[in-house]
Amino acid sequence: MIDKSRPIPVGRVVATELKPATPHQFHFWTANETTIGIGAIVRVEASERGALGVGRVVYGVVTDGFAYSDLATPLHDVVGAEGDPARAAEAPTVRQEIRLWTAAVLRQIPEEPLQPVPLGQVHVAGDADVAQALRMDAYVGGAQPTPIPIGLYTSGGLEAPVYLDADFLLGPEAAHLNISGVSGLATKTSAVEFLLASVFRHFPAHKGRIAAVCFNVKGPDLCFLDRPGELDAEDRRRYARLDVEPRPFERVRYFAPFKADGVNLNTLRTHPDLVSDVDALVWGLQEVLDFAEVLLNRDDIDAKADAFIDFLADRVLNKEFDDGFGRQHRVQNFADLDALFRAIFDGLEATGRSDMWRTHHIATIRKVRNRLANISTRCKGLVTDDGPSNDLPWGELQDRTVYVVDVANVDPLGQDLVFARVVSKLREHLERRDLGVDAVVVFVDELNKYAPADGPETYVKKMLLDISERGRYLGLVLFGAEQFRSQVHRRIVGNAGTLVYGRMDMDELATPGYQVLSPATKIKLATLPIGELMVRHPHFTQPIFVRFPRPAPLRGRDGVERFPPAADLPFEDAVVRQLVQLDRRIRPNQVKDLITDRTAEDVRRALAGVRRARPEDALAYFRKALGTRIAPAAPRPRHVVPPLNPISEEPY
Amino acid sequence: MTPPRRWTEAIVAAGAVRAAYVPEASTGRSDALEPAGAELVEGAALELHPVPLAAAPGPVISFLDGIQRWAVVGYDGATPIVRAHVAAAVRRRGPDRRPRTADEATRELVITRLAALSAPVRRALEEAGVEIVDLAADETGQPGRALRAAHGRVDRAREDVERELGERCAGRLGPEEWLVVDGLLSESRVLAEHPRVLGVIKSHGAQYFEGAALERALTVPADHRTSAFRPLGHQHQPVYSWYLRLWPWQGNDLLYGLLRIEARPHPASVAQATALSGWLLRERAPVSTPDARWDRLLYPIHDVETYLRSRAPRDLLPAAGSRLPKTGS
Ligand SMILES: Nc1ncnc2c1ncn2[C@@H]1O[C@H](COP(=O)(O)OP(=O)(O)OP(=O)(O)O)[C@@H](O)[C@H]1O
Ligand SMILES: [Mg+2]
Numbered sequence: 001m002i003d004k005s006r007p008i009p010v011g012r013v014v015a016t017e018l019k020p021a022t023p024h025q026f027h028f029w030t031a032n033e034t035t036i037g038i039g040a041i042v043r044v045e046a047s048e049r050g051a052l053g054v055g056r057v058v059y060g061v062v063t064d065g066f067a068y069s070d071l072a073t074p075l076h077d078v079v080g081a082e083g084d085p086a087r088a089a090e091a092p093t094v095r096q097e098i099r100l101w102t103a104a105v106l107r108q109i110p111e112e113p114l115q116p117v118p119l120g121q122v123h124v125a126g127d128a129d130v131a132q133a134l135r136m137d138a139y140v141g142g143a144q145p146t147p148i149p150i151g152l153y154t155s156g157g158l159e160a161p162v163y164l165d166a167d168f169l170l171g172p173e174a175a176h177l178n179i180s181g182v183s184g185l186a187t188k189t190s191a192v193e194f195l196l197a198s199v200f201r202h203f204p205a206h207k208g209r210i211a212a213v214c215f216n217v218k219g220p221d222l223c224f225l226d227r228p229g230e231l232d233a234e235d236r237r238r239y240a241r242l243d244v245e246p247r248p249f250e251r252v253r254y255f256a257p258f259k260a261d262g263v264n265l266n267t268l269r270t271h272p273d274l275v276s277d278v279d280a281l282v283w284g285l286q287e288v289l290d291f292a293e294v295l296l297n298r299d300d301i302d303a304k305a306d307a308f309i310d311f312l313a314d315r316v317l318n319k320e321f322d323d324g325f326g327r328q329h330r331v332q333n334f335a336d337l338d339a340l341f342r343a344i345f346d347g348l349e350a351t352g353r354s355d356m357w358r359t360h361h362i363a364t365i366r367k368v369r370n371r372l373a374n375i376s377t378r379c380k381g382l383v384t385d386d387g388p389s390n391d392l393p394w395g396e397l398q399d400r401t402v403y404v405v406d407v408a409n410v411d412p413l414g415q416d417l418v419f420a421r422v423v424s425k426l427r428e429h430l431e432r433r434d435l436g437v438d439a440v441v442v443f444v445d446e447l448n449k450y451a452p453a454d455g456p457e458t459y460v461k462k463m464l465l466d467i468s469e470r471g472r473y474l475g476l477v478l479f480g481a482e483q484f485r486s487q488v489h490r491r492i493v494g495n496a497g498t499l500v501y502g503r504m505d506m507d508e509l510a511t512p513g514y515q516v517l518s519p520a521t522k523i524k525l526a527t528l529p530i531g532e533l534m535v536r537h538p539h540f541t542q543p544i545f546v547r548f549p550r551p552a553p554l555r556g557r558d559g560v561e562r563f564p565p566a567a568d569l570p571f572e573d574a575v576v577r578q579l580v581q582l583d584r585r586i587r588p589n590q591v592k593d594l595i596t597d598r599t600a601e602d603v604r605r606a607l608a609g610v611r612r613a614r615p616e617d618a619l620a621y622f623r624k625a626l627g628t629r630i631a632p633a634a635p636r637p638r639h640v641v642p643p644l645n646p647i648s649e650e651p652y
Numbered sequence: 653m654t655p656p657r658r659w660t661e662a663i664v665a666a667g668a669v670r671a672a673y674v675p676e677a678s679t680g681r682s683d684a685l686e687p688a689g690a691e692l693v694e695g696a697a698l699e700l701h702p703v704p705l706a707a708a709p710g711p712v713i714s715f716l717d718g719i720q721r722w723a724v725v726g727y728d729g730a731t732p733i734v735r736a737h738v739a740a741a742v743r744r745r746g747p748d749r750r751p752r753t754a755d756e757a758t759r760e761l762v763i764t765r766l767a768a769l770s771a772p773v774r775r776a777l778e779e780a781g782v783e784i785v786d787l788a789a790d791e792t793g794q795p796g797r798a799l800r801a802a803h804g805r806v807d808r809a810r811e812d813v814e815r816e817l818g819e820r821c822a823g824r825l826g827p828e829e830w831l832v833v834d835g836l837l838s839e840s841r842v843l844a845e846h847p848r849v850l851g852v853i854k855s856h857g858a859q860y861f862e863g864a865a866l867e868r869a870l871t872v873p874a875d876h877r878t879s880a881f882r883p884l885g886h887q888h889q890p891v892y893s894w895y896l897r898l899w900p901w902q903g904n905d906l907l908y909g910l911l912r913i914e915a916r917p918h919p920a921s922v923a924q925a926t927a928l929s930g931w932l933l934r935e936r937a938p939v940s941t942p943d944a945r946w947d948r949l950l951y952p953i954h955d956v957e958t959y960l961r962s963r964a965p966r967d968l969l970p971a972a973g974s975r976l977p978k979t980g981s
Contacts, residue, residue: 070958072942080937091937092708093952094749 010034011101011122013044024105026060026117032099035124035156038062038524039534039545042103043129046120053118056110059125059133060103060117061542063518069095102518104542106133130160135539139165148202149242150195150500150535151546161242162546164498166204168538170439174497175472178447179533180485186502187530188481189221192443193551195479198244199441200400208438209399213392213422216267216406217415217445223269224559225402226252226277231550238549248553251401254278255392257410257418258381262604263574266381267406268556271563276581281405282390282608283383285333287421288375289313294413294420294459304364305371311360312368316340323347324358333384334376341369379414384604390611394425397436416460419450423463423476430474439475442467447480448487461489468495486511499536501543503528517543575603582610583618594623602626669871673905688885690860693892694922698865699879700872703896706930709848710828714744714754714821717834717956718814721968722763722806724799728773732795734763734802737965738810740817742831743956751955757817759809761785763802765792785809815840822846834953837891837914844889844916850928851891851914854948856907860884860893874900874909877929880922890917896929898936899947909947 011030015021026044030036044058071077081088105117109132123129130153131137140147140163147163148170168174177195179188196212203210216222228248231239239246256267256278264270269278292309312331315321321329321340325347329340344357344365355362376383392403405422407415423442429435444450444464451464467478468491480496482488486508493499504525508514514522521543525534531550534543554562569577575595576588595603606625615621664670692698718740726733739758743751763785766774777784791801818833819842825831830848837843837851860883861869869878878895891914899909913932915921932950940946940954 071938076939076941080939082937087937090934091951092713092749092931092934093745093751093938093955095938095951096955096958 008123009121010036010124011042013117013119013122014100015116015119021117021119023108023114023116025102026058026105027100027102028122030099030101030122032097034099036062036065036099036101037155038065038520040155041106041125041130041133041153041544043123043125043133044117044120045123046118048121051118051120053115053120056108056115056118057132058108058117059106059129061106061133061544062101063104063542064102064520066100066102067097068100069097071095106541107135124156124158125160126158127160130162134162134544136163136165138539139163139167144204144206146204146207148195149198149244151533151548152238152241153544154547159241159547162535162544164535164537165539166199166202166207168497170199170203170207170210170441170477171472171475173472174538176468176478176496177480177498177500178485178488178493178496179479179481179500179502180483180488180504180508181502181528182505183483185530186483186504186528187533188502189218189445190551190555191500191502191533191548192445192479192481193222193225193553194244194548196402196441196443197249197552198242200249201244203400203439209436210439210441211397211399211401211403211437212441212443213403213405213426214443215419215422215445216404216408217449218408218556220268220556220560221408221445222404223254223267223406223556224274224554224563225249225404227274227554227559227563229550229552229554229558231552235549238547239552242549246549246552249402251398252277252404253393253401254404254406255281256406257281257379257414259409259568260380261568261571261574262381262384262600263571263578263607264568266409268408268560268565269406269563270565272566274563275566278406280390280611281382281392281418283417283421284389285331285337285383286313286317287389287391288372288383288417289317291417291420291424291459292371294416302364302367304361305368308360308364308368311358312337325351334372337372338369341365375413375417378411379417382410382414382418384608390608392422392425393436394429395434395436397440399437415450416458419444419460420463423467427467427471427474427476430476439477441477441479443479443481445481447492448482448484451480451489451492453487453489464492465489468492472497484508486513497538501525501528501534502532503530571600571603575607578607579610579618579622582614586619590619591622594626598626669902671901671905672903673908688858688860688883690881690883690893692879692881693917694880694894694925697879698861698868698881700868700876701879701926703875703877703926703929703933705934706927708830708931708934709924709928710830711747712744712826712829713952714742714825714829714831715751715834715950715952715956716740716742716814716818716821716831717953717960718810718817719957719960719964720806720810721964722802723968727795728764728769730795731765731768731792732798732802733769733773733777734761734799734806735968736761736763736802736806736809737968738806738813739960739964740810740814741956741960742817742821743952743959744829745952751952753959755817755821756960757813759783759813761806761809763787763805765789765798768792811835811839815843818843818849822849825849832950832953834956837916838883838889841889844891844914847916847918847920849916850932852932852950852953853912853914854910854945856910856912858883858885869895870906870910871901872897872910874898875933877913877925880925882917891915892917892921894925894929896932898933904947911948 011028013021013026013028019027040062042060046053077088125133131140139145146166148166149161150164151162152159153162179191181188214222226248231246236246254269254277256265258280259266265278267278289312316331318332323329323340323343325343327343331337331340348357348362405418407418426440451461467476471477485493506526509522509526532545532547534545536543572592572595576591579586579591606622609625610618610622613621720738722734722736724732725735737760741756742754744754745751761783762777765787785805787798787801792798819840822831822842825848833851835851835853843849859866872878872895874897876897880892880894882890883893893912893914896911896913897909898911901908935950938951940949940951943949943954
């Protein structure tokens with residue numbers, strides 16, 4: 001269809017001394033009525049008799065457009081209309097006018113010697129031309145093709161799929177994607193959802209298995225990825241053209257911490273029909289101490305506190321420990337730890353000896369105690385004072401599966417902790433090649449919050465920087481989204497091999513990061529319709545505009561309407577619900593009878609035990625667990641997370 | 653005591669109309685002809701008629717104009733060899749107000765005196781397959797005289813091309829279509845008799861009146877026309893004609909914004925003169941600047957000219973660069 005239009009030129013390259021054609025730019029005119037617009041891809045060929053540069057084919061993308069008439073000065077229009085603008089419109093003849101376009105060269109064939117664009121005929125680009133122009137021929141075909149469709153290049157009724165190169169999107173050549181644009185119109189979250197579906201469908205077999213870990217940081221955004229949303233015929237057509245299934249994700253697992261009560265899940269996916277596939281995310285003292293750095297360096301860096309935390313983790317946790325005042329401790333949880341702290345403070349006060357305890361100053365001990373107490377109160381549903389933890393299935397991640405970690409309602413400190421722990425775990429397992437998959441896409445929305453351009457060098461920021469600089473060799477790929485790219489740490493966006501832009505804010509476009517774009521391209525970005533994106537990718541020498549279909553999963557907003565979150569249940573009922581989920585035979589009254597005279601702590605601990613063990617007879621297990629104190633999981637060797645390099649200006 | 657006034661002010665104060673016009677150094681064709689005479693065909697005396705703006709007489713109007721370009725491309729002895737390009741085009745303007753080329757014709761000529769050329773040069777010319785216009789012996793002799801004669805032949809060739817194209821176009825005009833020709837209708841019977849063809853003349857070498865009538869004709873105010881008359885004298889074909897002023901001339905020149913219109917010699921032309929003039933007034937916009945003759949040059953005519961110029965051979969333009977001898981290679 002497209003190729004039939006080949007012989008009919010739509011324009012002609014023109015060059016004057018003032019506006020010459022160069023190896024990287026040219027100008028051409030078209031009929032006044034034309035389908036050419038900013039972002040259109042064109043092919044230039046000099047084929048007519050006597051032309052210079054015959055045999056050379058040049059592909060370009062339109063970056064600017066000009067219209068003018070033969071009017072010598074505006075004054076003459078005034079004269080002609082005798083000062084009356086209404087009369088100007090009545091003139092019997094329309095002035096001669098021109099549509100003149102500027103295009104940036106995408107590719108020249110042959111590439112050598114590099115010469116000015118020939119003054120030839122201009123054609124609109126078809127499928128094959130787009131593939132050539134964007135150098136996609138290098139990875140769409142061949143023995144081990146690596147194309148990942150991102151959208152359709154569309155111009156004047158013609159459209160062609162645009163592919164990213166998996167080697168450059170997901171490593172090892174380059175990696176990471178960053179998408180920016182204004183809220184609600186830029187379709188950032190939607191674009192990432194679509195691209196993930198495309199990645200799952202097209203991730204090349206020779207590259208192995210891939211999964212995605214998505215942090216849900218905003219309301220219900222990613223809570224319904226397994227439920228179908230509404231697509232219209234045009235969306236379906238685009239899915240077909242891009243060879244992506246118009247279906248929601250088949251395998252999605254949700255993780256959310258509890259609310260402060262420790263029994264109601266802190267997520268919007270609590271509708272009775274859906275809540276059963278949400279796993280609780282619960283960490284204990286050990287998990288927290290591993291990432292104590294997160295807690296400390298949010299506001300200050302303190303080597304003494306670090307040292308004390310290391311001491312706790314290495315010498316105290318899960319060991320028989322003598323406090324030096326005659327008491328033995330075995331610290332397994334926050335409650336135990338607090339007992340130790342009290343013993344130390346009491347002991348120091350009683351003996352009146354000094355301010356030092358085992359080379360640690362009492363002020364440092366107080367500080368660490370405060371921080372740890374702080375996290376166990378501020379992140380109550382995530383961190384258990386007591387009892388076993390429940391985490392992502394490290395080492396058993398499944399191919400083409402999305403793991404949604406819902407931290408939308410979690411305190412910022414808790415969010416940091418979750419990011420730090422989840423990403424570090426991913427890195428650790430990928431380094432050991434025992435994650436269960438070969439590559440993971442980590443999607444972080446609202447990246448400006450977690451890796452701001454300015455502000456303190458938090459652990460989370462260092463970690464995101466570390467992924468963006470080293471992740472591509474490991475298969476750890478960051479997809480980041482934010483409204484304003486200028487507000488995200490420069491090297492994190494700088495390391496993203498693929499940059500995507502939705503509708504942009506004019507003020508943002510005025511910042512230095514966008515100087516390379518022509519004024520017309522900026523205007524187009526500032527008025528970009530929903531569903532259209534501008535893409536920069538290592539193979540494309542110029543930014544390219546594409547359209548993508550609505551994501552197939554149910555939108556978060558629609559999800560909460562169709563599956564309204566269940567109201568928080570009273571403690572007893574929440575316990576019942578969780579047990580019933582584990583074992584349908586359980587009757588509510590049986591549970592209620594069991595827990596009436598037990599403390600909430602005991603009940604939560606027993607419940608966590610059941611969740612972890614997933615026994616045949618959940619009620620029996622629960623009853624037994626209530627009777628005894630649940631021992632935490634067998635102490636494991638502490639995995640010291642390798643320290644991250646401090647943020648420096650040098651990438652390595 | 654009043655300050656001394658310049659005499660230019662004094663004459664204006666005394667009733668002369670102020671003007672500002674620097675005549676061209678060389679005034680091209682010298683048609684300083686005797687008054688040719690005219691026969692009034694509207695009213696008893698040459699009168700001025702106000703012209704209200706009016707709509708075009710039909711939805712489709714065609715405009716015809718021609719250009720010429722020539723250059724001496726060689727000498728054989730002292731005999732110049734002239735290359736000339738003449739072309740004419742008709743651009744048709746429809747309801748979308750955009751002119752499009754409907755027809756065009758070009759001629760490429762060589763003008764020289766063949767008998768004065770050496771045999772090899774002559775043979776080379778004759779074998780080249782170009783149209784040759786041979787000058788007469790008495791037209792040549794000196795290079796200057798030969799060039800004047802060549803100029804006349806170029807003019808004539810352009811007039812011929814224009815006339816042929818005009819006649820072809822007039823023959824094909826639809827029942828509601830009009831044709832506006834840049835120049836005289838009286839050179840062609842077909843054009844002069846056609847009910848929907850107008851000639852628009854913007855150079856006023858020939859005068860048809862004397863005395864008070866001349867003054868009245870040449871001082872016609874803007875948005876007015878004169879009575880219609882039949883030019884007499886050297887006219888090949890009878891036509892009716894009238895003057896029409898597009899822009900106020902005061903402060904410029906007597907001929908500023910002055911057009912002479914030609915139409916077929918028929919009472920209907922007199923009846924339509926005001927309405928047609930009202931339409932031509934509307935053709936003032938858009939103005940055809942930067943052309944120096946924009947006060948008289950209708951934009952669609954200018955458009956035809958622009959079209960023709962853009963297609964004319966570039967090598968017949970005056971050399972832009974230096975005429976210093978070329979050195980080395
Ligand atoms: N391809 C598309 N075609 C049409 N509409 C779309 C498309 N993709 C997304 N939308 C719609 O655009 C709206 C905004 O999308 P989305 O929530 O992804 O934007 P966002 O940039 O992530 O916004 P925010 O900054 O607020 O998170 C949604 O209502 C979505 O349904
Ligand atoms: Mg979003």
